[in-house]
Amino acid sequence: MTVIFEKLSRRGAISWRKKDNILIIEEYFAILKLAEGRDGFLKFLNQVATWQNNILIQEAYAARCLTVETEAVRKAQRKFALLTKADIQRIRQNARDNMSVIPPEQLDCIKEFDIFVVRASAPSAQDATEESGLLLALGHYDGEKVEMAMYDEVKHNLINSNDD
Incomplete structure (x- = not known):
């Protein structure tokens, strides 16, 4: 699954903005995923979360x-002072082999994220902003349900809420 998502990312069908946990989906790919129905789209979003959590x-x-x-x-x-490269490699391997597992609760795993659907004509995901007119839809996935709206339908509310 991760290989497929990496290929989709390289080809520009999807993109992940790590700094603010936003999935950016190119419009034609979004249409394909939405055509799979509610369950198919939720499965896709769960796979995205798994892909990103795997990276984390x-x-x-x-x-x-x-x-x-x-x-x-x-x-x-400190104990032996002089170590050969082979000694260091053995010590490193032994440390890695005996390393404790990281408890999942210590990781900041992705449980929810926002979704941006951008026009296919967007030169890059970074250019797909509200101002550029390349943003088509917004959404939010909370791990169980997804809410989506066309950007033109919610633009007025978003602009007015930023003025507060």
Whole structure:
């Protein structure tokens, strides 16, 4: 599944904006997914959350490995002073093998996210903003249900709520 999502992302059908947890979907791909019906679209959104959570877990694991391996090598260097490259590699591998599992509750997993549907003519996901006219629809997925609206239908409410 992750390979498929990576391919979709590379081809511009979907994009993930990590800083604010926004799924950006190109309009034709969105139409295809919506044509699968409510259950099909919810399944797709669950898969998106799984894809992004997998990335978060991989990043956390890589960071944890680096920290655990570095600490193990430093500890060994304090104890033995002179280590060969083979010693360091063995110490790092042993530290990685004995590393504890990261409890899922310690990770900031994605449980909900916003959805932007952008025009196919958008040169990039970053260009698909309200001002550019390339944003077609907005939505929010809370892990169980999705709410979507055409941007033109909610534009007035969004603009007025920003003035407060």
